[in-house]
Amino acid sequence: MVESSIVLILFGSFIGLLLMGAPITVALGVSALVSFLYLDENPIKFVQIAFTSVGSFPLMALPAFILAGALMEAAGISRRLVHLAESFAGPVTGGISAAAVLACMFFGAISGSGPATTAAVGMLMIPAMIKRGYDKGYASAITASAGSLGIIIPPSIPMVIFGISAIGMVAPPEAIAKFGEFQTVSIPKLFIAGFAPGLIIATTLLIMNYVSCKKRGYHGTSDGWSSDQILKAFKEGFWSILAPLVILGGIYTGFFTPTESAIVAIFYTLFVGVFIHKELKLESIFHSLETTTWLSGRVLLILFTATVFGRLLVENQIPAIVAESMLSITDNLYLIWTMIIAFLLFVGMFMETLAAIMILTPVLLPIAYSLGIDPVHFGIVVVCCLGIGFQTPPLGENLFIASGISGTSIEEISLRALPFAFASIVGVFIIAFFPDLTLFLPRLLGY
Amino acid sequence: MAKATVLFRILGNIESYICRTLLSVFVILLFLQIISRELFQHSLSWTEELSTYMFVWFVFFGASYAAKLSAHNRVTFQFKLLPPKVGVVMEAISDLIWVCFNCYFVYLSYDFVFHKMNLFWKSQTLGVPMKYIYLILPIAFSLMTIRILQVNYYKLIKGIDIRDPESLEVEKLMDSDNQNSKSV
Amino acid sequence: KTFKVAVGDAAGGTQHELGKKFNEVLMEKTGGKHDAKLFMNGQLGSEQDTVNDAAIGTLDFSILAINNVTPFSPSVGALTLPYMIQSLDDAITLTQGPVGEQLVENTLRDAGVRIIGWAYSGFRVLTNSKHPVTTPADLKDVVVRVPKNEIMIDTYKAWGINATPMAWSETFTALQQGVVDGQDNPYITVYAMKFDEVQKYVTNLRYLFSIEPLIVSESVFQDQSAEDQAAILEAGKAATAHSAQFLRDQESKIKAELTEKGMVIADPADNEKEWIDLATSKVWPKYVDSIGGKDVLNNVLKSLGRDEI
Numbered sequence: 001m002v003e004s005s006i007v008l009i010l011f012g013s014f015i016g017l018l019l020m021g022a023p024i025t026v027a028l029g030v031s032a033l034v035s036f037l038y039l040d041e042n043p044i045k046f047v048q049i050a051f052t053s054v055g056s057f058p059l060m061a062l063p064a065f066i067l068a069g070a071l072m073e074a075a076g077i078s079r080r081l082v083h084l085a086e087s088f089a090g091p092v093t094g095g096i097s098a099a100a101v102l103a104c105m106f107f108g109a110i111s112g113s114g115p116a117t118t119a120a121v122g123m124l125m126i127p128a129m130i131k132r133g134y135d136k137g138y139a140s141a142i143t144a145s146a147g148s149l150g151i152i153i154p155p156s157i158p159m160v161i162f163g164i165s166a167i168g169m170v171a172p173p174e175a176i177a178k179f180g181e182f183q184t185v186s187i188p189k190l191f192i193a194g195f196a197p198g199l200i201i202a203t204t205l206l207i208m209n210y211v212s213c214k215k216r217g218y219h220g221t222s223d224g225w226s227s228d229q230i231l232k233a234f235k236e237g238f239w240s241i242l243a244p245l246v247i248l249g250g251i252y253t254g255f256f257t258p259t260e261s262a263i264v265a266i267f268y269t270l271f272v273g274v275f276i277h278k279e280l281k282l283e284s285i286f287h288s289l290e291t292t293t294w295l296s297g298r299v300l301l302i303l304f305t306a307t308v309f310g311r312l313l314v315e316n317q318i319p320a321i322v323a324e325s326m327l328s329i330t331d332n333l334y335l336i337w338t339m340i341i342a343f344l345l346f347v348g349m350f351m352e353t354l355a356a357i358m359i360l361t362p363v364l365l366p367i368a369y370s371l372g373i374d375p376v377h378f379g380i381v382v383v384c385c386l387g388i389g390f391q392t393p394p395l396g397e398n399l400f401i402a403s404g405i406s407g408t409s410i411e412e413i414s415l416r417a418l419p420f421a422f423a424s425i426v427g428v429f430i431i432a433f434f435p436d437l438t439l440f441l442p443r444l445l446g447y
Numbered sequence: 448m449a450k451a452t453v454l455f456r457i458l459g460n461i462e463s464y465i466c467r468t469l470l471s472v473f474v475i476l477l478f479l480q481i482i483s484r485e486l487f488q489h490s491l492s493w494t495e496e497l498s499t500y501m502f503v504w505f506v507f508f509g510a511s512y513a514a515k516l517s518a519h520n521r522v523t524f525q526f527k528l529l530p531p532k533v534g535v536v537m538e539a540i541s542d543l544i545w546v547c548f549n550c551y552f553v554y555l556s557y558d559f560v561f562h563k564m565n566l567f568w569k570s571q572t573l574g575v576p577m578k579y580i581y582l583i584l585p586i587a588f589s590l591m592t593i594r595i596l597q598v599n600y601y602k603l604i605k606g607i608d609i610r611d612p613e614s615l616e617v618e619k620l621m622d623s624d625n626q627n628s629k630s631v
Numbered sequence: 632k633t634f635k636v637a638v639g640d641a642a643g644g645t646q647h648e649l650g651k652k653f654n655e656v657l658m659e660k661t662g663g664k665h666d667a668k669l670f671m672n673g674q675l676g677s678e679q680d681t682v683n684d685a686a687i688g689t690l691d692f693s694i695l696a697i698n699n700v701t702p703f704s705p706s707v708g709a710l711t712l713p714y715m716i717q718s719l720d721d722a723i724t725l726t727q728g729p730v731g732e733q734l735v736e737n738t739l740r741d742a743g744v745r746i747i748g749w750a751y752s753g754f755r756v757l758t759n760s761k762h763p764v765t766t767p768a769d770l771k772d773v774v775v776r777v778p779k780n781e782i783m784i785d786t787y788k789a790w791g792i793n794a795t796p797m798a799w800s801e802t803f804t805a806l807q808q809g810v811v812d813g814q815d816n817p818y819i820t821v822y823a824m825k826f827d828e829v830q831k832y833v834t835n836l837r838y839l840f841s842i843e844p845l846i847v848s849e850s851v852f853q854d855q856s857a858e859d860q861a862a863i864l865e866a867g868k869a870a871t872a873h874s875a876q877f878l879r880d881q882e883s884k885i886k887a888e889l890t891e892k893g894m895v896i897a898d899p900a901d902n903e904k905e906w907i908d909l910a911t912s913k914v915w916p917k918y919v920d921s922i923g924g925k926d927v928l929n930n931v932l933k934s935l936g937r938d939e940i
């Protein structure tokens with residue numbers, strides 16, 4: 001059978017190249033090329049795909065959000081947000097580590113990246129936790145785990161990529177006949193839908209944190225909440241708190257597209273950084289531009305090869321075959337959700353998040369459609385699952401950063417992060433099994 | 448001598464200069480578009496297309512720059528289980544495969560742009576022949592190939608390990624508690 | 632062989648209808664030897680990409696909007712000038728008559744693809760959420776979304792407003808949020824996209840008739856045996872005839888249903904004269920060169936029995 005041999009060649013060479021240490025983009029591109037040659041198809045198609053996969057207007061949200069995030073840090077916006085969260089720590093058990101989770105939520109509302117969130121929050125909060133007698137490994141683990149809130153709470157670069165991958169894919173007519181019309185995927189819709197799931201994951205982390213801190217005997221400070229300190233943090237952080245409102249407000253009211261809101265955020269940050277905080281130096285603007293350059297180049301080169309890879313899958317109708325064989329095992333929605341989540345968590349252990357989304361969306365979304373799963377809901381679950389991958393070894397970007405900050409070994413942090421991974425997974429199941437939790441907000445806002 | 452050094456420095460980071468310029472320009476262009484729409488109720492029809500094409504150029508030059516920084520992500524945990532030599536050899540071989548892929552792609556895109564592309568095809572609002580816009584592909588992938596060879600030359604022959612910027616950032620975090628250092 | 636057919640639109644529209652009929656007749660004519668697998672909704676790339684792919688021979692067939700063929704073969708642009716086509720009969724005359732044959736030849740020469748069938752999607756009617764529109768003056772406070780298409784933007788300019796170019800994927804949300812007030816599209820699209828939920832007033836403009844050709848890669852076509860070539864051409868013809876009938880049936884049904892759902896449908900004032908005059912006098916001169924000159928234009932007008940310019 002042609003299909004099975006092509007699957008073998010495509011995925012075989014892909015995994016082989018990955019294990020050889022080839023960059024992900026090379027593994028994707030070369031395995032697709034080999035399959036093209038095997039199928040006796042003309043690979044000149046690659047050229048047009050290279051251009052059009054990248055040349056889409058909504059995709060410009062990606063560099064715009066990366067740049068906005070980098071500038072916000074240089075402009076002192078991130079630091080003030082973290083200080084504000086820290087001021088809430090207070091006398092409760094595990095207060096300061098709960099404040100770290102809170103800081104990740106605040107920062108998540110301006111940044112679209114998980115590792116960036118971990119870095120920005122970790123740099124201030126990990127030392128603060130250690131100062132209050134926390135175990136280094138624990139302090140690193142909770143920050144690395146909460147760092148994934150950066151991609152669940154909007155704005156979110158993985159959601160942009162999911163949106164781009166999913167926009168061209170409509171539900172098959174059989175699914176529409178069975179379940180009625182599906183809503184269309186859009187990036188603003190995903191952003192709005194991510195809000196409640198972000199809160200849910202944060203809550204599970206906070207509960208796990210409370211339980212662990214109780215056991216470990218991490219008490220809060222004895223002097224109670226300092227309203228002076230909170231007020232001071234609020235005052236200093238005033239312009240920083242406005243930043244997420246600018247970004248999300250524009251999107252939620254439909255005033256701006258996500259790309260535009262990132263652009264507005266960039267200019268807002270320049271304004272605040274130069275005129276109000278007076279911290280933004282020309283040098284750090286250049287540095288932010290440079291970081292954005294190589295990060296975008298790296299990710300979007302993967303987008304090109306992943307699109308070729310996906311095109312091969314589609315042309316050979318492999319997603320349909322996968323869906324069929326999956327549905328032949330069971331048609332129980334919850335069982336299939338469990339299978340999909342387990343698979344995504346597994347992939348998230350090894351694979352870079354954005355690449356995983358680009359490769360898996362064409363395969364998994366048709367399955368979701370054939371089960372009547374809402375595509376926006378599905379996208380959120382995918383992003384949440386892969387977000388957990390940031391904190392799981394062997395490839396856990398948040399772990400690396402937390403380890404860098406605290407000087408603790410990756411092994412120790414991953415061990416300490418296990419309970420939090422468990423808590424997040426519970427959160428993911430809640431989000432997956434109760435679609436309304438995700439979908440009520442977009443509905444409420446008229447999307 | 449001094450002039451030559453400056454020239455080398457510029458050439459050595461040429462993608463970075465180009466990309467930073469392109470990025471700044473399209474960000475400003477999009478901002479002007481928002482201003483013109485929201486404040487003057489006037490939509491500029493050409494900004495979207497122009498900024499999209501600048502973005503494509505930015506991406507492919509950026510990919511070449513990322514190759515220069517050795518920043519394209521690889522899966523490397525498996526090498527921890529093996530003697531260190533194995534990892535070095537495997538990565539070198541996979542880079543060789545990468546170079547071959549790029550050369551083939553340069554050939555394909557050159558062929559496409561100069562022989563296969565339709566002559567009438569122009570961009571919709573700017574009217575520029577698409578040929579010139581597609582030229583980025585052979586250019587950027589040639590440049591990227593040079594960068595891959597450059598990195599491997601430094602690594603294998605000169606013994607200078609070019610590490611990707613993320614692990615450098617992480618190392619920097621370990622060395623100091625400089626709160627302004629960035630990582631994304 | 633199973634041919635790959637790229638289809639720009641989602642399932643359920645006129646493009647899909649054309650493709651299905653084409654496949655059906657092709658299978659019948661070749662006794663099941665060949666069939667056509669449709670890849671809907673741009674799965675095989677953007678509409679313009681598919682023209683290049685077919686020209687190179689990496690794609691067999693594509694069904695796409697005519698304005699995405701224009702960049703590759705400018706003379707078909709004659710069909711996209713405002714008010715060139717003023718009825719379904721005009722469209723049939725132009726595409727299936729001598730002018731159509733000439734266009735097919737030009738496209739073959741310029742773009743390396745052969746047009747073997749046409750889907751007719753009907754006139755792009757204007758919808759908006761603000762108030763009834765019957766004269767160009769009524770438009771002045773309506774923000775209208777258009778695709779990134781110069782001719783359409785210029786036509787609205789001729790009518791006195793700056794239309795907002797916007798990607799299709801953002802349009803429904805923009806209408807819903809009130810970022811734009813109106814848009815134009817064929818009835819079939821208005822209905823399929825449920826625009827009645829966010830729009831109230833319809834104006835039966837006839838400035839653009841949506842035509843969507845079915846193209847085949849010439850190199851793929853030449854690889855087929857004479858019998859198979861004949862079967863492909865016949866299947867294209869049959870699908871074209873089916874498309875015209877489908878449009879007639881659907882449009883009247885949809886109009887009735889949209890009215891029932893509360894949409895208010897109106898015809899342009901004075902038999903559309905002011906609209907036509909503004910558009911033809913201001914837009915045609917600008918594009919006459921790009922479609923191959925005055926002669927091409929007059930040739931088209933003559934075949935429709937209209938005054939030459």
Ligand code: NA
Pocket residue numbers: 107108109110111112113149150151152153154155156
């Ligand atoms: Na975020």
Ligand code: NA
Pocket residue numbers: 348349350351388389390391392393394395396397
């Ligand atoms: Na991981």
